[in-house]
Amino acid sequence: MAREIPYIAAVQEAIRVEMERDPSVVFYGQDVAPSDEDPLVQAFGRERVRVSPISETAEIGMAVGLALAGYRPVVELLMAEFMLVAMNQVVNEAPRLRYMSGGQVKVPAVFKAGYGFTAGWAGQHTGSIYGMFMGFPGLKIALPSTPADAKGLMATAIRDDNPVCYLINYLLVLEHGDVPEGEYTVPFGEAAVRRSGSDVTIVATGWTVGRALAAAETLAGEGIEAEVIDPRTLNPLDTATILSSVEKTGHLVLVDQGTRHGGASAVIAAEVAEHGFTSLKAPIAQVTALDVTVPYSEPMEAFVLPNEEKIAGKVRQVLGEAPVAA
Amino acid sequence: MQELDNDRLVWMFTQMLRIREFEERVKRTFEDHPGVIRGHTHLADGAEASIVGSLATMAPGDQLMATYRCHGYPIALGTDTKSIMAEIYGRKSGLCGGYGGSMHLVDPSRGFLGTSGIVGQGIPQATGAAWGAQLRGQGQVVLGFFGDGASKQGAFHESLNLASLWKLPIVYVMENNNYNVSTRSEQEDANAANGEPLSVKAAAYSMPGVTVDGGDPIAVYETVGAAADRARKGEGPTLVESKVYRLSAHGNIIAPPGVPLHYPEHEAITTFGNREEYEAALRGDPVPRFRARLVEQGALAPERADEIAQEVHEEMDAAVKFALDDPYPEPEAAARADFVYA
Amino acid sequence: MDADVAIGLLRTMWRIRCFEERVVQLKRSLQVHGLIHLSIGGEGVAAAVCGRLRDDDAVYSGHRAHGHAIAKGAPIDRLMAELMGRSDGVCRGLGGSMHLVDAEHGFMGATGVVGGNLPLALGTALTHHLQEADRVTVVFFGDGAVQAGHFNESINLAALWRLPVIFVCENNGFAEFTSREEHSTIERVSDVVAPYGFERTTVKGSDVPAVWEAFGGFLDAARGGEGPFLLECLTYRRRGHYEGDQQKYRDAAAEQEWAERDPVAQLTRRALDEGWIDDEAAAAIEAEAGEAIEEAVRFARESPFPEPAITAELVYAR
Structure with a gap:
């Protein structure tokens, strides 16, 4: 129950x-x-x-x-x-x-x-x-x-x-x-597909999963169907689920609350670049926190973090709905 | 604590001799078989009395953890010296299959839970093992070995506070050889600088602190044994400072691949130019000292002592031969996923 | 202790008290965000210790830092602006309550990890020693930090190298939410350092003249290059570990007792008894502090939020 x-x-x-x-x-x-x-x-x-x-x-x-x-x-x-x-x-x-x-x-x-x-x-x-x-x-x-x-x-x-x-x-x-209730386990190394979609794969963890799902709802209103994958564990990492999703969608946006350099999304990007390159129709994009220490003041704190708008914007970019820039 | 009868005394002497002979063979390997030992080794010669006196107090189910200077403990516990030498030579039949090497010997079947290669980091682990012993409630005790340098690590302070607070069944055995590699204790320890024994640190944790001559296996046995009895009764931990003199340098030289490795002279000589200190330590060598004492008190006939020495000599010949002949592990074994994750 | 000293200390203590009481309100109305730790009830230690220091002496503090910063001379308007995340804050809005720094006044900084400031203080003290300066480093920490490994590493080194540092432990009996007897078998922090042989003493933190005297003795010696010293002040924090703490672990009886031993009230009584001030002057000190804090709040509110772009500019020194 x-x-x-x-x-x-x-x-x-x-x-x-x-x-x-x-x-x-x-x-x-x-x-x-x-x-x-x-x-x-x-x-x-x-x-x-x-x-x-x-x-x-x-x-x-x-x-x-x-x-x-x-x-x-x-x-x-x-x-x-x-x-x-x-x-x-x-x-x-x-x-x-x-x-x-x-x-x-x-x-x-x-x-x-x-x-x-x-x-x-x-x-x-x-x-x-x-x-x-x-x-x-x-x-x-x-x-x-x-x-x-x-x-x-x-x-x-x-x-x-x-x-x-x-x-x-x-x-x-x-x-x-x-x-x-009672005994309940979730296996390690099995990603959860939080939302199915055929146009773009969004990989997000923790708090950013909710942000990615919200962005996906916005995008759905524009006719873009995003698949949202939550790896749940980073070690072991379920690259198979991510790769098969990318094979389907051809587009990948990685969302990470951590920094861009040396972060989880960089590792996932490298795996997909190496093993899923032929599936990709556009460069992989990352929506991460900025490479700074998280600042105290609220407006600055919000500035450095990923959010729904940044995710949706990056999805539009990789789909060619907006210019692909840095 | 059990009385040490003659058999037990002879057993202690035998173990001391085995450790000494083993360490001599490790050292000689650098000359006799260049290139066979890679990386860094640390020898226990000079500390045999302290190791054997401590381990002689162990009851079934007791456990220990130690540092990277770890060859002596499994030898005294009965681990096959062939497998220890093979591990140090990086061979397939090594105690850890060639994955660990000299600094990371482990034999859980004999209560030796392992070591840390990082100074002081085994102390909290031994403390955790003692918590396990307390939870099991079968009167088991853990011996936690570390050096004098480790007592300036935060891990020492944090662990001794907790062990005292929770009355954990552990004896902290600090083997004080007065050197952190080549730094003398009085250069890095406020108590040593004041001319005090390092066991005074125990006062900060309201636990007993005792200093013992680590060259005297019977004194070590009695001191560690009393502390272990106290721990077994649920009265909490003790800090035992066992004063030893390391008869070799901290370790073999550190050099890039291709440069032949060897053991330099002790830091008293190489760093401080104090040959007399080192030679005085040699004159007080605990192994011949204990032999003389046993012979004098009639516990050991000189002929029997010679026989033991011969047996130990042959055992270590066999260990070296076994390790030299043993194949290296298959390179692919490095990727064994079941060793990366249980 | 004389009239001038007492009046000066009362002024500082009231400024801290009014500042922190105002922060409680601002936190409730979400004008200050994040994690806030208050020292209400412990102002006497900050005032008496920092009140003896010069601007070129260094002070390190921890997460409960407002009082130390104010007493060391950091401007309260810029402190308030920092807590409100504004661009005129002492750290331009990047640090907040737990990371206050005002180098100009020798407030070298607060750190958010328990005891993380202890080794930093040693470094500064070593600098002063190498420069043969008569400058002193003071590091404030709580009883909870004493069980952390870096405490012992720092104590050994300070003792070994005889550094001109004064360790000031504000022992409020709680490490966050846990009482001292659950953390250590040693009740007094001054006893934990006993094996290291340097001078140490324990005083009541609510007895401001006692803190003033005890610290003064250590300070004179440290100015002469001696050290280290440890001053343990037994205090009580009259609010929770942080604002919002439900404080289920608190003992109501002790709280009442400490309210009676409030350092501000005690020192005010002493000053009145000695004839250093009259009732009118006492009220004026409190009122002046309150007005100064209101002015600081006005200043902070008028200060804009920082431009987000500065986050990238400040990652590396240029």
Whole structure:
């Protein structure tokens, strides 16, 4: 049975369900359940649900150690940038230990954090920094864009035998949607086609999925049918679904809340350029955030981000409805 | 803590000798078989007493994590030296199939959960493993090994605070060899600069801090053993500073491919021109010191000691031969997806 | 402490108090956006510490920075403009509440990541040491930062290199929403640094003369090139971790107690008892601060929003 709940509640529900299902799941982090009245503490006790100090290196490093010792930790890191404090543990320890051991060990850990909070949080708490994690084989990246995916991807992240950066888009936390009750998983590496269309393929993640769908509605009024694809996970990346859509539409617009250089859309563009070149009828276009630190002041913040108008405009460009320029 | 009977003492001596002989063979490989070892190796010669004294306290189910100076632990735990040497030589039958090399030995079947190649980063991982032991509730303990330099890493501070707060069953064993590569502790540590032992840092985490002579395996056994007993009873962690002297340089020289690698002299000599410091350390070498002590107290006959040395010699001959003969892994194995993702 | 000092401190504290109370309103009416952290109830520490410093001394702060910036001499109209995202803001609208900088007055900046300012302060202190200048660096941080690894890395280095830096910990008992006993087995931050052997003390942050005296002693020594020092001020933030925090973790009894120990009220009582001011003068100080803040709000409102194009101009120094 599905019922409508907010995205953020769906994330918590996945953690609760998985903790019930598997006693090796532990959940901790800064400001996680400081009160003994917290439902997770009530359900699972203080041994498995803990509040930790502001010690990111220890928090993430401990998750690696717990995972090596047979547990499945979920670490609450609040903001994706806080992982940067402990970057070594995230990218140089967790995803590498299995490989370097010749497959002897595994590190099933979830690094849960928020990102993309472009709501006046200025430069250090808003970054859509997942692109940089794509270059670390062994590290999976999940970016849920709907409440159902928020639940299903978290459950899959917990059950996965690898380190997963599970990133919540903070602009979506209060979005409501149908979420199945009980155990529910969404497989990694399977993109969701959020809207079918034959004229252009738009690939978007997280918060930008909604922006892309809104742009697609506008374009439909102009007789342009856009297909909107949400990869849901960046590692593994479902290039097959993207390539087959491009084969159908011949046009590709990539939308990314992160920066243009070194970002996720650049990686997808390279894959399609290499493997789908003959399908393309026009150059690939990207609608990303500008290559700047996200500014504080509201008009500037809006200026650097992708939005519906920019997406629709870029679609018109690649379809030749408007001049193709930089 | 168990009493150390003669058999156990001889076992400890044997393990120390095995580590020493193994490390000698690693070092000699650079001369005898140039090009066979690539990259960077770090030897535990000088720390054998500390390693064996610590590991002798382990009960079934106990675990440990260590640093890139990691050859000694699996040797004492019983991992086949053939597979360790093969790993260091990058061969197919290596402990990690040639994927890890000298700095990344792992043998989870014996409780050795692994190492970090980055200074201090194994400390939180060992702390996490100790949390796992606490959750299992079977009285198991984790030994977390790291060097003196790691105690200036944020990871040390964060981990010891948490372990104390959560009373985790862990013994932090700081092997203080007084050098961060070629920097002396008093150049980088405020406590060392004040002439204090580094174990005083434990006071910042309200946990006991003890300093022990890491050249004396029985003293290490008793100190780490008391800390492990405390941890096993749920009374929380301890910081043990085990003072050792590394008898080799930090590692083999770092050079581009094609330049033959070797072990230079110890930094006391190469950096500070202090040959006397190094020679004093050689005079205090823990391996002959322990042999003499066991012989003197009648726990070990000199003839038996010679026999053990011969057996160890043969074991390491076999390890080197095995590793030299072992094939390299197929290059395609580098792309094994099941090692990239579990 | 004398009449002039007390009056100066009261002026600063009232400016901070009025500024922040006005920010509460502006935040509610969406004229200030983003994440706002207030120091209401803790103004005494900012006033007493920064009140002793010169413009060429450096101050670093964290996410709860308004009071430190005001006390260090940053112009309140440009601070208000920054919080309202305007082009005349101290950071031209690019930084906002958590990233205030006013280099002209030695307010070297606030950082948004807990404890991220500690190593920065060491760098500035090392510069002063190398220049053999009698300049001092002060870094403000909360008790939550003490459990972060870079705290320990910074403490060791400052002690080893004897840097002229004064660590000022505002220990309000909460790291964000979690109480200190859930973060550490050591209650006093000054005890955490005990192994490093430098001078340290703990005072009540609500007792402004005590902060003034304790800091003054450290400052004189640091001017002479000595260091480091740690001053722990036990404070209370009378509002949530951020504006909008529901504060379910708060203890109502403690809140009442701290309201009674309000540093502004305490110092005002002391000044009245000593005969440094009369009731009329006390009221005038408050009123002047209120008027100055209203003027700052007017200034900020008149300032235009920045031209979006500056975002691209400021990524790299040219």
